[in-house]
Amino acid sequence: MCNGNTALNFGKMITMAFLNLFTIEEIRQPSLVRPLQARLTVFNGSGLIIGYISWMNAARSARIPKRLPNEPLRDFQQRLTSSWAHKAVATNEWQMQLSAAFFGYPEARSLETAQSQWKAARLADNRPSLELVDLALTSFDDYSVNALWTLRYRATQEVFELAAFLCEAKHARQRQIGVCILSQLGVPEHAFQEEATKLLLTVLTKEEDEDVLLSLLYGFGHLGAQGCVAEIAALKAHPQADVRLAVVHAIMYEGSPAAVQALIFLSRDIDSEVRDWATFSLGAQSRRNNKALRNALADRLNDINADVRFEAICGLAERHDERAIAPLLNELAMQDVKEEYLEAVESFGTPMLYPALMQLKARQKGPSEKLDRAIFACRPHVTKQD
Numbered sequence: 001m002c003n004g005n006t007a008l009n010f011g012k013m014i015t016m017a018f019l020n021l022f023t024i025e026e027i028r029q030p031s032l033v034r035p036l037q038a039r040l041t042v043f044n045g046s047g048l049i050i051g052y053i054s055w056m057n058a059a060r061s062a063r064i065p066k067r068l069p070n071e072p073l074r075d076f077q078q079r080l081t082s083s084w085a086h087k088a089v090a091t092n093e094w095q096m097q098l099s100a101a102f103f104g105y106p107e108a109r110s111l112e113t114a115q116s117q118w119k120a121a122r123l124a125d126n127r128p129s130l131e132l133v134d135l136a137l138t139s140f141d142d143y144s145v146n147a148l149w150t151l152r153y154r155a156t157q158e159v160f161e162l163a164a165f166l167c168e169a170k171h172a173r174q175r176q177i178g179v180c181i182l183s184q185l186g187v188p189e190h191a192f193q194e195e196a197t198k199l200l201l202t203v204l205t206k207e208e209d210e211d212v213l214l215s216l217l218y219g220f221g222h223l224g225a226q227g228c229v230a231e232i233a234a235l236k237a238h239p240q241a242d243v244r245l246a247v248v249h250a251i252m253y254e255g256s257p258a259a260v261q262a263l264i265f266l267s268r269d270i271d272s273e274v275r276d277w278a279t280f281s282l283g284a285q286s287r288r289n290n291k292a293l294r295n296a297l298a299d300r301l302n303d304i305n306a307d308v309r310f311e312a313i314c315g316l317a318e319r320h321d322e323r324a325i326a327p328l329l330n331e332l333a334m335q336d337v338k339e340e341y342l343e344a345v346e347s348f349g350t351p352m353l354y355p356a357l358m359q360l361k362a363r364q365k366g367p368s369e370k371l372d373r374a375i376f377a378c379r380p381h382v383t384k385q386d
Contacts (some may be wrong), residue, residue: 112284122150133166136177145261148180155186164199174211179203179212181291183219193223200226210240215245233262241271248274252281260288264296279308283315298323305340317348324351332356335363342370349377 042252061351125132125146135147151159159181166178182196190196200223204216217232225232231249235243248266251259266278281295281298300312303324309327316324324344331341337360344352357375364371 024048030141030355031377068324107311119153122146122153125150128163129154129156133177137174142381148177151181152184153189155191159385160185160192160195165311167199167203172212175203175207175209176212176215179215179219183215183222187222190223197223197228201231202233204228210243213238213243217243217250220250225251225259226256229254229262232361233258236262236265241269241274244269244271245274248277248281252277252285255287260286260293264292267296267300272303272308275300276305276307276311279303279315283311283318289319294321294323297321301327306317313341314344314347317344318352320348322350322352324348325350328353329356332360338370339370342368342374345374346370346377349379351380354380 007092013162032235034359048116114308127150129151132147133150136144136151138144151163162230163178163181163185165183166174169175169178179200182192182200185191185196197220200216200219204213207213207216213235220228220232229251232247235247238244238247244266246264251262260282263278263281266274269275269278279297283297286293294316297315297319298321300308301316303309303312313324317328325348328341328345328348333356345357354375357371357378361368361371361375
């Protein structure tokens, strides 16, 4: 990964959780969006950005949040990490800025305090697990979210068996809820991880419903896809782009040759979002550095999608592949150079970019720490003569 790009790519890393709970029909429910807008307005006093609201309406008709035209990547990251849908499915390790507002603790000025209060409330819920399952199945509001998380935190043998039973149910909605419970049972640790993974793999091999498939694939993103890559990769040519995108998220952290080959295939997908995430997975998430992977990244240098091109450049720069030099020079010659490209230059650290960096510094009106770091990384090495 390019140095300093952890924050930049954080939005991509957490979006994999988006579909693990809600179906498209649920996301389209206006009743879910409006109450949260009101809570956001109240909670804005403690520093939250009200601009997230515009995405809430768009989320009702989209499974995965889309980047807006000309939207800076870091702004996109903020919208993603603050999305209400992700909050409902993300594990505790993700620090969601809107969790306090959504779960009803507006008095909490500390995010950690709000999360602790919310988790404590879920653990204090002593309703029978069967009642909570029924609520999760029949409700489409935050009560359903709370019930689902209570079951996940409870993580008992009884909950596991109930979820396993749902995974074999006739109705797709029941199977989906079963998958959603199992994929995050006991978070942030994973209770029954081996058993849950085997069960989800069994469901995957015979599942035909698209929404359940999506929850399964994103569920493997939580549990880990080790030992399941072949079955998941078999869906890489699925006719629905949403499913192909979910395949990327399921295997993006698996470094096996089979996973890399599937990601290379998906980096050539007809859908630009699938290409973007697959290229990001190859360039930023994979630790591999072989000819096939580098060639796949190089193939995306002229992609029509700017995000795909950026991921390809960063991936090649991280691997010190000289095919990244020409596009980096083009970016450095722009009137407004994005900081993300300076991070890629710093990662590459080649003197071939030094003159262009010095020209950029001469054009700069003010100081730039990232530019200075890139210049330092690319400075020519001076050897003293005896």
